[in-house]
Amino acid sequence: xxxxxxxxxxxxxxxxxxxxxxxxxxxxxxxxxxxxxxxxxxxxxxxxxxxxxxxxxxxxxxxxxxxxxxxxxxxxxxxxxxxxxxxxxxxxxxxxxxxxxxxxxxxxxxxxxxxxxxxxxxxxxxxxxxxxxxxxxxxxxxxxxxxxxxxxxxxxxxxxxxxxxxxxxxxxxxxxxxxxxxxxxxxxxxxxxxxxxxxxxxxxxxxxxxxxxxxxxxxxxxxxxxxxxxxxxxxxxxxxxxxxxxxxxxxxxxxxxxxxxxxxxxxxxxxxxxxxxxxxxxxxxxxxxxxxxxxxxxxxxxxxxxxxxxxxxxxxxxxxxxxxxxxxxxxxxxxxxxxxxxxxxxxxxxxxxxxxxxxxxxxxxxxxxxxxxxxxxxxxxxxx
Numbered sequence: 001x002x003x004x005x006x007x008x009x010x011x012x013x014x015x016x017x018x019x020x021x022x023x024x025x026x027x028x029x030x031x032x033x034x035x036x037x038x039x040x041x042x043x044x045x046x047x048x049x050x051x052x053x054x055x056x057x058x059x060x061x062x063x064x065x066x067x068x069x070x071x072x073x074x075x076x077x078x079x080x081x082x083x084x085x086x087x088x089x090x091x092x093x094x095x096x097x098x099x100x101x102x103x104x105x106x107x108x109x110x111x112x113x114x115x116x117x118x119x120x121x122x123x124x125x126x127x128x129x130x131x132x133x134x135x136x137x138x139x140x141x142x143x144x145x146x147x148x149x150x151x152x153x154x155x156x157x158x159x160x161x162x163x164x165x166x167x168x169x170x171x172x173x174x175x176x177x178x179x180x181x182x183x184x185x186x187x188x189x190x191x192x193x194x195x196x197x198x199x200x201x202x203x204x205x206x207x208x209x210x211x212x213x214x215x216x217x218x219x220x221x222x223x224x225x226x227x228x229x230x231x232x233x234x235x236x237x238x239x240x241x242x243x244x245x246x247x248x249x250x251x252x253x254x255x256x257x258x259x260x261x262x263x264x265x266x267x268x269x270x271x272x273x274x275x276x277x278x279x280x281x282x283x284x285x286x287x288x289x290x291x292x293x294x295x296x297x298x299x300x301x302x303x304x305x306x307x308x309x310x311x312x313x314x315x316x317x318x319x320x321x322x323x324x325x326x327x328x329x330x331x332x333x334x335x336x337x338x339x340x341x342x343x344x345x346x347x348x349x350x351x352x353x354x355x356x357x358x359x360x361x362x363x364x365x366x367x368x369x370x371x372x373x374x375x376x377x378x379x380x381x382x383x384x
Contacts, residue, residue: 307341
């Protein structure tokens with residue numbers, strides 16, 4: 001049975017040399033006979049031809065000087081790996097009829113690639129000659145056709161049927177993006193080893209790929225990109241991280257912006273260090289803000305013999321006379337985070353502050369204190 005022409009993906013081209021006079025039926029018989037059982041039931045040539053996955057084998061052969069020379073063509077609708085195995089099997093044939101013979105695979109033609117090339121050339125001609133838009137420039141025509149070809153290259157990969165470029169399996173390194181539009185944009189600019197996660201719930205297909213490949217996560221420069229990166233780092237083995245400029249999506253980037261972002265990718269280990277430095281910087285900034293707020297309250301209570309109980313935002317919960325501070329603090333159930341008062345910091349007050357989970361205790365000076373808990377930060381007026 002001949003495979004339908006539109007399903008043929010590859011065409012195996014091989015040459016044959018036989019030490020004697022042989023004819024076409026001898027060659028075809030040798031191909032089927034000597035490969036039978038060699039590759040198992042799944043790749044048995046007779047079964048493949050019955051199901052239309054292998055087309056009609058074409059043989060051209062001629063004899064000269066007591067030897068036979070010719071070429072063999074085998075149309076295949078199998079995938080790339082299976083086709084390569086089948087081609088290698090042809091080279092194991094050692095006899096044709098009564099003669100010793102040698103078969104050598106010369107090339108495997110990608111039929112679809114040739115079709116696409118013809119489509120591009122014909123599309124350019126059609127756009128140039130048949131559309132009533134003579135003002136379209138040739139560069140624009142090429143770009144339009146190129147974009148159409150790139151869009152046709154997108155595939156559904158794995159059991160999750162994720163949008164991906166055609167080079168995922170053959171590439172040692174892959175790029176993970178957020179959605180289908182991102183894949184299309186990278187394909188448009190010639191990047192084919194790309195696959196999309198399609199949401200914040202990372203698919204099993206992505207997790208398994210990350211175990212085998214060198215992976216760059218290329219994500220939007222927004223909060224959505226932050227969320228996907230956070231989950232990827234938790235469930236998958238990511239090697240590098242690249243980000244689009246802040247506020248931009250990968251699908252909107254130009255070729256120059258894509259190349260720049262990928263060149264500036266950083267290893268995951270470095271990303272963790274950057275995160276730690278940012279958190280330390282934020283903590284220092286927050287500490288400065290706290291000290292600034294405490295200084296403001298200190299200036300407002302100084303010389304007035306009053307105490308201020310403050311919440312976590314450094315806002316005043318209540319203001320009381322210093323003489324009543326211990327009594328009120330004992331009975332107070334408010335979420336007091338800091339105390340600033342115009343009085344002496346005593347051991348009794350420190351112990352009470354520790355018991356009440358108070359972070360800062362600010363007073364005029366430190367009294368006769370023996371022990372200061374690490375959970376309470378003591379600051380005197382002269383230190384602010």
